Amino acid sequence: xxxxxxxxxxxxxxxxxxxxxxxxxxxxxxxxxxxxxxxxxxxxxxxxxxxxxxxxxxxxxxxxxxxxxxxxxxxxxxxxxxxxxxxxxxxxxxxxxxxxxxxxxxxxxxxxxxxxxxxxxxxxxxxxxxxxxxxxxxxxxxxxxxxxxxxxxxxxxxxxxxxxxxxxxxxxxxxxxxxxxxxxxxxxxxxxxxxxxxxxxxxxxxxxxxxxxxxxxxxxxxxxxxxxxxxxxxxxxxxxxxxxxxxxxxxxxxxxxxxxxxxxxxxxxxxxxxxxxxxxxxxxxxxxxxxxxxxxxxxxxxxxxxxxxxxxxxxxxxxxxxxxxxxxxxxxxxxxxxxxxxxxxxxxxxxxxxxxxxxxxxxxxxxxxxxxxxxxxxxxxxxxxxxxxxxxxxxxxxxxxxxxxxxxxxxxxxxxxxxxxxxxxxxxxxxxxxxxxxxxxxxxxxxxxxxxxxxxxxxxxxxxxxxxxxxxxxxxxxxxxxxxxxxxxxxxxxxxxxxxxxxxxxxxxxxxxxxxxxxxxxxxxxxxxxxxxxxxxxxxxxxxxxxxxxxxxxxxxxxxxxxxxxxxxxxxxxxxxxxxxxxxxxxxxxxxxxxxxxxxxxxxxxxxxxxxxxxxxxxxxxxxxxxxxxxxxxxxxxxxxxxxxxxxxxxxxxxxxxxxxxxxxxxxxxxxxxxxxxxxxxxxxxxxxxxxxxxxxxxxxxxxxxxxxxxxxxxxxxxxxxxxxxxxxxxxxxxxxxxxx
Amino acid sequence: xxxxxxxxxxxxxxxxxxxxxxxxxxxxxxxxxxxxxxxxxxxxxxxxxxxxxxxxxxxxxxxxxxxxxxxxxxxxxxxxxxxxxxxxxxxxxxxxxxxxxxxxxxxxxxxxxxxxxxxxxxxxxxxxxxxxxxxxxxxxxxxxxxxxxxxxxxxxxxxxxxxxxxxxxxxxxxxxxxxxxxxxxxxxxxxxxxxxxxxxxxxx
Numbered sequence: 001x002x003x004x005x006x007x008x009x010x011x012x013x014x015x016x017x018x019x020x021x022x023x024x025x026x027x028x029x030x031x032x033x034x035x036x037x038x039x040x041x042x043x044x045x046x047x048x049x050x051x052x053x054x055x056x057x058x059x060x061x062x063x064x065x066x067x068x069x070x071x072x073x074x075x076x077x078x079x080x081x082x083x084x085x086x087x088x089x090x091x092x093x094x095x096x097x098x099x100x101x102x103x104x105x106x107x108x109x110x111x112x113x114x115x116x117x118x119x120x121x122x123x124x125x126x127x128x129x130x131x132x133x134x135x136x137x138x139x140x141x142x143x144x145x146x147x148x149x150x151x152x153x154x155x156x157x158x159x160x161x162x163x164x165x166x167x168x169x170x171x172x173x174x175x176x177x178x179x180x181x182x183x184x185x186x187x188x189x190x191x192x193x194x195x196x197x198x199x200x201x202x203x204x205x206x207x208x209x210x211x212x213x214x215x216x217x218x219x220x221x222x223x224x225x226x227x228x229x230x231x232x233x234x235x236x237x238x239x240x241x242x243x244x245x246x247x248x249x250x251x252x253x254x255x256x257x258x259x260x261x262x263x264x265x266x267x268x269x270x271x272x273x274x275x276x277x278x279x280x281x282x283x284x285x286x287x288x289x290x291x292x293x294x295x296x297x298x299x300x301x302x303x304x305x306x307x308x309x310x311x312x313x314x315x316x317x318x319x320x321x322x323x324x325x326x327x328x329x330x331x332x333x334x335x336x337x338x339x340x341x342x343x344x345x346x347x348x349x350x351x352x353x354x355x356x357x358x359x360x361x362x363x364x365x366x367x368x369x370x371x372x373x374x375x376x377x378x379x380x381x382x383x384x385x386x387x388x389x390x391x392x393x394x395x396x397x398x399x400x401x402x403x404x405x406x407x408x409x410x411x412x413x414x415x416x417x418x419x420x421x422x423x424x425x426x427x428x429x430x431x432x433x434x435x436x437x438x439x440x441x442x443x444x445x446x447x448x449x450x451x452x453x454x455x456x457x458x459x460x461x462x463x464x465x466x467x468x469x470x471x472x473x474x475x476x477x478x479x480x481x482x483x484x485x486x487x488x489x490x491x492x493x494x495x496x497x498x499x500x501x502x503x504x505x506x507x508x509x510x511x512x513x514x515x516x517x518x519x520x521x522x523x524x525x526x527x528x529x530x531x532x533x534x535x536x537x538x539x540x541x542x543x544x545x546x547x548x549x550x551x552x553x554x555x556x557x558x559x560x561x562x563x564x565x566x567x568x569x570x571x572x573x574x575x576x577x578x579x580x581x582x583x584x585x586x587x588x589x590x591x592x593x594x595x596x597x598x599x600x601x602x603x604x605x606x607x608x609x610x611x612x613x614x615x616x617x618x619x620x621x622x623x624x625x626x627x628x629x630x631x632x633x634x635x636x637x638x639x640x641x642x643x644x645x646x647x648x649x650x651x652x653x654x655x656x657x658x659x660x661x662x663x664x665x666x667x668x669x670x671x672x673x674x675x676x677x678x679x680x681x682x683x684x685x686x687x688x689x690x691x692x693x694x695x696x697x698x699x700x701x702x703x704x705x706x707x708x709x710x711x712x713x714x715x716x717x718x719x720x721x722x723x724x725x726x727x728x729x730x731x732x733x734x735x736x737x738x739x740x741x
Numbered sequence: 742x743x744x745x746x747x748x749x750x751x752x753x754x755x756x757x758x759x760x761x762x763x764x765x766x767x768x769x770x771x772x773x774x775x776x777x778x779x780x781x782x783x784x785x786x787x788x789x790x791x792x793x794x795x796x797x798x799x800x801x802x803x804x805x806x807x808x809x810x811x812x813x814x815x816x817x818x819x820x821x822x823x824x825x826x827x828x829x830x831x832x833x834x835x836x837x838x839x840x841x842x843x844x845x846x847x848x849x850x851x852x853x854x855x856x857x858x859x860x861x862x863x864x865x866x867x868x869x870x871x872x873x874x875x876x877x878x879x880x881x882x883x884x885x886x887x888x889x890x891x892x893x894x895x896x897x898x899x900x901x902x903x904x905x906x907x908x909x910x911x912x913x914x915x916x917x918x919x920x921x922x923x924x925x926x927x928x929x930x931x932x933x934x935x936x937x938x939x940x941x942x943x944x945x
Binding site for chain 2: 015016020021022025026027028032034066122189191192238241243272273470471472636637639641643646647648650673677679681685
């Protein structure tokens with residue numbers, strides 16, 4: 001296996017544009033910034049899950065060394081976004097989404113921020129925070145998802161779907177049904193969430209924030225404080241992972257801004273690892289009941305899929321858990337329902353492959369169950385029910401290369417060696433099994449604006465407010481620009497992560513390359529048109545030629561017919577008399593494509609495992625992840641994203657489970673020691689493959705996102721492989737070895 | 742002065758200093774401190790700090806630290822060496838790994854004062870000017886990161902892992918790198934990078 005680590009790498013692929021910054025420690029993440037005079041804020045958090053704060057005892061903390069201020073609901077200034085009715089009782093304005101720190105004395109969950117101690121050093125703030133005493137009015141908290149979900153009156157219906165006949169599986173020649181459970185899974189990026197806030201004047205705010213969408217954060221903060229958007233600047237130069245946890249602003253963001261206002265100094269609030277479990281969302285717990293029916297030949301006749309996931313008491317969070325059942329396979333009769341259960345816990349949020357990853361675990365496992373009952377190959381079952389038109393909307397897909405993924409995945413894993421009968425293949429005393437599973441995710445495109453500046457030194461600078469949590473947005477954008485301009489990547493820079501730049505999208509939902517790339521492509525086309533115009537006007541070389549006769553080649557424009565007639569772009573710029581050329585372009589979704597086509601990325605994961613029958617330990621023998629992401633813009637980073645998704649899948653499948661104490665509502669696993677994420681020793685070499693075929697309609701690059709599909713379906717592939725090896729169907733994640741012995 | 746403190750049960754040295762007259766304190770205090778803070782708090786802080794001398798990335802540094810400050814926070818907040826990251830502050834993630842006298846150490850788990858006189862190398866001290874260390878180069882080539890946040894810790898750990906002789910096989914690398922979490926999941930690429938750097942014949 002050692003050899004694989006060498007051969008996977010292709011020499012001619014572009015490296016990340018920010019690679020040197022990242023390997024030398026020069027890359028500045030949020031908490032690496034240190035404005036002059038900055039002080040430190042540390043949260044005091046609730047030790048009950050439901051009730052109210054009766055009073056605080058703050059004297060000891062206030063007298064502690066270095067303490068500048070202690071913010072609670074008792075001294076927090078009135079904020080327009082906290083109380084949108086204040087100005088005009090009839091007209092409700094913007095209201096801060098989710099928990100409003102220091103707004104009221106109510107406690108909604110264990111670990112809720114109830115006070116912020118601001119001190120001259122972090123250590124002093126930590127010490128003083130430990131001295132803050134709160135007295136509570138304690139109420140009985142409801143946190144036990146698995147018992148409360150059975151009480152219908154506690155559930156909030158959140159969507160139903162039916163086509164054809166409901167529960168048609170019951171009349172099918174062959175059917176299977178089962179229940180599946182997903183525990184709380186936390187994002188826990190290694191960068192702790194942090195915000196540094198600095199008020200440059202009464203209504204001018206500078207914020208360094210760990211945000212997947214600086215523009216979104218800017219807008220939320222402007223409305224919270226009732227100031228103009230242009231007076232709020234949000235900077236996120238480097239983002240140390242997020243996976244969805246930075247798609248919205250959590251309580252520490254306003255808390256830092258409020259504190260900075262009160263102490264009149266820049267304030268940094270960086271969460272502790274424990275606080276990362278209670279303040280920045282997670283993938284919700286979900287129970288699913290799913291049934292599929294088919295003809296003896298394996299044609300699906302009915303899918304029924306019900307799901308319940310948890311939310312908090314103060315906010316409704318919903319995700320598309322049952323959606324894949326609507327459209328992943330051709331099936332005439334489908335009915336689904338989705339309900340949410342409010343608990344006395346913090347609010348969940350989007351996490352890599354939101355909804356779809358949870359749903360795919362149930363759907364792809366139940367199809368595997370059906371395949372065994374039909375005595376059919378699980379891949380053949382999927383091919384038999386392959387959807388050519390989107391079964392819910394009946395629209396064609398802009399592109400769908402899932403079939404190619406099935407074929408290549410089978411070949412790469414050695415699917416022909418898969419035993420049809422579970423627990424029938426052993427090697428060296430271990431049980432061997434093969435499994436597969438996959439899924440899909442939306443591949444839409446949003447709005448983005450890019451500014452391009454071509455400088456007198458011949459450099460192309462591209463600007464957008466978008467931030468990059470790690471997939472390599474700047475690398476992909478430079479690669480797109482290099483291709484469109486036909487100039488070397490080394491002459492192009494993509495500057496991001498600052499609201500001073502033109503508006504970029506929030507990075508999420510596997511849409512950034514598509515959305516940003518379209519704008520980059522467009523702005524480069526416009527820049528080329530301007531250069532062409534200058535060339536035709538200013539250069540005698542091209543007398544009598546028109547736009548169609550010219551082409552771009554290596555930072556020059558030349559005549560297509562007589563390629564020695566060329567002029568460099570810098571010379572052209574000089575000839576134009578301008579110091580630089582600046583172009584601003586906005587792009588958005590194409591409504592014509594959107595109304596006529598369905599747009600999705602797809603994945604199929606194949607896994608070969610060995611299970612120790614004595615201990616239940618699961619060992620990966622081979623992992624193959626295939627993904628239809630259209631044309632791959634940046635092969636190196638796309639492959640890394642695919643591998644990263646698989647590693648997320650390994651965590652979801654084998655180790656990750658955040659347990660909440662039923663009585664207190666406290667997370668029992670609230671460190672990276674007790675909440676186990678995959679480590680080096682847990683992760684094998686991961687083979688990846690992309691059809692790398694262009695989608696003709698989605699965007700000029702022909703690319704579709706791979707961030708979500710990299711993870712979606714992975715846990716089901718593993719559960720199916722474990723079943724093939726052991727004959728034991730595990731339906732609750734994570735798949736623990738003790739359940740196999 | 743220590744005696745005064747000990748003769749006041751329940752009162753800290755800090756309380757004593759804060760409550761002495763500013764004049765007395767100033768008369769005992771270097772000019773820099775008087776300038777740095779005009780209030781009693783700053784003066785009290787000064788007396789609590791411990792002077793340390795270390796070699797950080799080949800340079801001798803002198804620094805005054807509060808008790809209880811971790812080596813990690815000293816590097817980041819006082820020396821401005823923010824390449825070393827805080828990922829958990831509990832020794833679980835490895836983002837803060839630096840070399841102390843040549844050994845890899847979780848800098849969040851060791852107090853700054855315990856490192857007096859020691860030789861510290863951080864990610865900022867690994868390259869030779871603009872020439873990257875072979876492990877840094879291999880990390881770029883093999884795309885051994887996505888967000889880059891755990892990368893300084895991974896690289897410092899990887900260099901130590903190779904020097905320790907624990908990077909001979911892929912299995913060894915995976916085992917001896919397991920104190921470093923990469924949540925983006927670049928593990929296979931990190932292993933590839935370490936193997937290449939190890940086998941390159943270059944001095945690690």
